[in-house]
Amino acid sequence: MLTDSYVGLVTQRALHTNHPGHAHVGDTAPLTPMSLRLLLGRVAHEFESRNRIFDLPTGRFWRPDPEIDLGFSFAGRRAASPIGPAAGPHSQLAQNIVLAWLGGSRLFELKTVQILDELEIARPCIDMQTIGYNIEWSQELTLGQSLTEYVKASMLLDILSQWEPVLEHVAGTDGTPGPHVFDMSVGYDLAGISNPRVAEFIVGMRDATAEIDRLRAEIPEPFAEYRDLEFSAGLSDTLTLSTFHGCPPEEIEQITKHLIDEHDLDVIVKLNPTLLGYENVRSIVNDELGYHDVEVKESAFAEDLQFDRGIELIGELNDFAKARGHRFGIKLTNTLVVNNTKQWMPEDTMYLSGPPLHVLASTLLATLADALPGALAIPGHDGDVMVSFSAGVGKDNLAETLAMGVNPATICSDLLKPGGYGRLAPMLKALTATVAESGTTNLSDWRAARQREAIAAGHRATVDQHVAFIRGDGIDPYTRAGNAKLPREVDNELQMFGCVACNFCITVCPNDAFFSISSLDGQEGRQQYLVWSELCNECGNCMTFCPEDGDPAMVKPRLFTDEAVFTGRTGQGFLLRSDGTVVGRTDDDSSAEATTVVARLLQSTAGNPLPNM
Ligand SMILES: Cc1cc2nc3c(=O)[nH]c(=O)nc-3n(C[C@H](O)[C@H](O)[C@H](O)COP(=O)(O)O)c2cc1C
Structure with a gap:
């Protein structure tokens, strides 16, 4: 359970130098590992569609x-x-x-x-x-x-x-x-x-x-x-x-x-x-x-x-x-x-x-x-x-x-x-x-x-x-x-869609919980960033390095594949159903619009690292 002092601390996070953040209020984040089936599906699809595996480009593979x-x-x-x-x-x-x-x-x-x-x-x-x-x-x-x-x-x-x-x-x-x-x-x-x-x-x-x-x-x-x-x-x-x-x-x-x-x-x-x-x-x-x-x-x-x-x-x-x-x-x-x-x-x-x-x-x-x-x-x-x-x-x-x-x-x-x-x-x-x-x-x-x-x-x-x-x-x-050098900061509040696209949230996450998809026509930014909520334990590392003001793990679209986990959590989230449909919720009245954007991003197979789910 979250304690009051913890809620206070994460609120303090917003005030803390270079650690601006949104509070992780309401639920904790136990890990729900991805199945071998899905991991291997991702390996094949990501390799073929983007020449990388779990977001690591082949140029970063080591060859003796x-x-x-x-x-x-x-x-x-x-x-x-x-x-x-x-x-x-x-x-x-x-x-x-x-x-x-x-x-x-x-x-x-x-x-x-x-x-x-x-x-x-x-x-x-x-x-x-x-x-x-x-x-x-x-x-x-x-x-x-x-x-x-x-x-x-x-x-x-x-x-x-x-x-x-x-x-x-x-x-x-x-x-x-x-x-x-x-x-x-x-x-x-x-x-x-x-x-x-x-x-x-x-x-x-x-x-x-x-x-x-x-x-x-x-x-x-x-x-x-x-x-x-x-x-x-x-x-x-x-x-x-x-x-x-x-x-x-x-x-x-x-x-x-x-x-x-x-x-x-x-x-x-x-x-x-x-x-x-x-x-x-x-x-x-x-x-x-x-x-x-x-x-x-x-x-x-x-x-x-x-x-x-x-x-x-x-x-x-x-x-x-x-x-x-x-x-x-x-x-x-x-x-x-x-x-x-x-x-x-x-x-x-x-x-x-x-x-x-x-x-x-x-x-x-x-x-x-x-x-x-x-x-x-x-x-x-x-x-x-x-x-x-x-x-x-x-x-x-x-x-x-x-x-x-x-x-x-x-x-x-x-x-x-x-x-x-x-x-x-x-x-x-x-x-x-x-x-x-x-x-x-x-x-x-x-x-x-x-x-x-x-x-x-x-x-x-x-x-x-x-x-x-x-x-x-x-x-x-x-x-x-x-x-003594602190991570870079820009004066901009992090949004669900569109950001400086520095890729840091992807690379600093030890669990590879983040991934990106090429933006849709007319969308701000080159890449959109999404997070596998079930792989994210809210360790805080992406928040430390994100140059914008906000916590990527909380602000970027949080994807779920397990309905029970999705319903058990609070805050914005998008459930990816096995029939390909997406059910979404947001903290404001943008739910329908955001769900449509997430669904369209996930359908854009050329830029999507995910296999058909
Ligand atoms: C986030 C984090 C989790 C760690 N968990 C463990 C652990 O479970 N068991 C352990 O023996 N050491 C753990 N360590 C210590 C590391 O294995 C390592 O000994 C230590 O961080 C020093 O190496 P470094 O300077 O490269 O980080 C952890 C360190 C970090 C930063």
């Missing part, structure tokens, strides 16, 4: 360079590129995972699931105005729905990996897009993780045969030849444990052992920046990087795993895993808990990500490496504890991040900026160019060369060199001054 191998081994499983979405909004719904894959992701840290799978997340829950903040607590689907989404995603990738029209844009020299890895993520305590419902989820991910067989019948005509395909049934046998949201430190050990013993998994423990200690974190964020406006939450440090115990635990758990023939790793880091001084999102606490987190996570890596000589699997240390990374990674620092030896670098905040999934392929192209310039042909040779350079420059390892660089004077990409 024939000369440079960016592949790596993740706990013995091969992934054809070292990047992918971090657990978060980009790895929750099937189409999100497909979009990340088309952009070149080959390692997917899936959205964290947990036993409390019917939590209501307050909205807005994402604020990427400058650096990154969120209050997104957990997955927004039930455990069963999450499993289905991951199975649908895997089936879509299996089909697209063989579908000639796409293959042409994503295949490497071996004629394939290369292997990918799904890494599960669970939280947040032993009781929840050992609950039979979470166990069922993990078992379902390890062998998804039953779910795949159930979904085969949904594969629509353009892809009928794939109905009997031998789909990958073992979706995942690695897992990243999220130790966030109060995961008790003493349970990290028990949960990891439980996952190894009971589920036969390789396990990565995702650590929090609190390991660096309050004073250290505060002084880096406030004094060194200049974020005077960030209030690091001191109480979160006492509740979290402490450094000395963390060091012991990494050694113990690595030994435990090895003794059972498994791999163990750490992931740096989850977000930083800070007080919500901005008050744009309706919680007392929010979670910081993006550029400043990069400095914290890299510093933590260097500190851990020093405290654990020979343990971490990074250059200069050469141990066997795998290290993966997620903290403020983007095109400009991907190569430097990977040079530290982390595998993979996963990304969240950067993909929530304009361009969205389309930002991935340019990252990989820039990385390819860097590797090529060094005269090497693959990531491990390039890293070895970088390590030699670091030593020659007087550092013990590439990680120390990177930390010295990013914590040196005047490194703008990470400071408050370097991240």
Whole structure:
């Protein structure tokens, strides 16, 4: 339920600098995933009619360079590129995972699931105005729905990996897009993780045969030849444990052992920046990087795993895993808990990500490496504890991040900026160019060369060199001054039809809830923007980046395919019936007119990304 204070907050949104908005008053927005039938129908129709898939143009698909191998081994499983979405909004719904894959992701840290799978997340829950903040607590689907989404995603990738029209844009020299890895993520305590419902989820991910067989019948005509395909049934046998949201430190050990013993998994423990200690974190964020406006939450440090115990635990758990023939790793880091001084999102606490987190996570890596000589699997240390990374990674620092030896670098905040999934392929192209310039042909040779350079420059390892660089004077990409620019604004109230057509609402939406259709004759603007209301969880990200005054998720025509969802919601909306008719309602007397416009837009097949419904 929405609280009064929340209504007050969203009203405040209209007053808040650059966050003008219409209140999301009246109902919350649970996600209603799109069926496999509709997703595949969209793939075929959109590809044929507009040369894109889920609104991503083929020009933004990643095709590996024939000369440079960016592949790596993740706990013995091969992934054809070292990047992918971090657990978060980009790895929750099937189409999100497909979009990340088309952009070149080959390692997917899936959205964290947990036993409390019917939590209501307050909205807005994402604020990427400058650096990154969120209050997104957990997955927004039930455990069963999450499993289905991951199975649908895997089936879509299996089909697209063989579908000639796409293959042409994503295949490497071996004629394939290369292997990918799904890494599960669970939280947040032993009781929840050992609950039979979470166990069922993990078992379902390890062998998804039953779910795949159930979904085969949904594969629509353009892809009928794939109905009997031998789909990958073992979706995942690695897992990243999220130790966030109060995961008790003493349970990290028990949960990891439980996952190894009971589920036969390789396990990565995702650590929090609190390991660096309050004073250290505060002084880096406030004094060194200049974020005077960030209030690091001191109480979160006492509740979290402490450094000395963390060091012991990494050694113990690595030994435990090895003794059972498994791999163990750490992931740096989850977000930083800070007080919500901005008050744009309706919680007392929010979670910081993006550029400043990069400095914290890299510093933590260097500190851990020093405290654990020979343990971490990074250059200069050469141990066997795998290290993966997620903290403020983007095109400009991907190569430097990977040079530290982390595998993979996963990304969240950067993909929530304009361009969205389309930002991935340019990252990989820039990385390819860097590797090529060094005269090497693959990531491990390039890293070895970088390590030699670091030593020659007087550092013990590439990680120390990177930390010295990013914590040196005047490194703008990470400071408050370097991240002060606000999204562009124009002085115009957003209307249902017609806008500046910047496309930002499409690209910043992790769920691909927006799409555009060419305007009708006489209509204002080149493109009209519409939103799949069932895919929109009102996270607020489109509102942050829309240059006009208004909330695209509320103002643009909200489409529904499920009658029950449509009638259960308030505000304007348009129900698309399977017979092709449209039923609409608006908040004023424009309902009949608006419904006619929406129906005509949807009928204009040349510019419409949707298959016949
Ligand atoms: C909106 C949002 C939702 C997130 N959800 C999760 C989650 O479910 N589980 C998790 O372990 N981390 C979650 N994270 C943290 C990210 O996985 C990542 O570790 C963090 O954002 C740092 O990477 P970045 O700077 O690239 O965003 C979330 C982050 C954001 C911004």
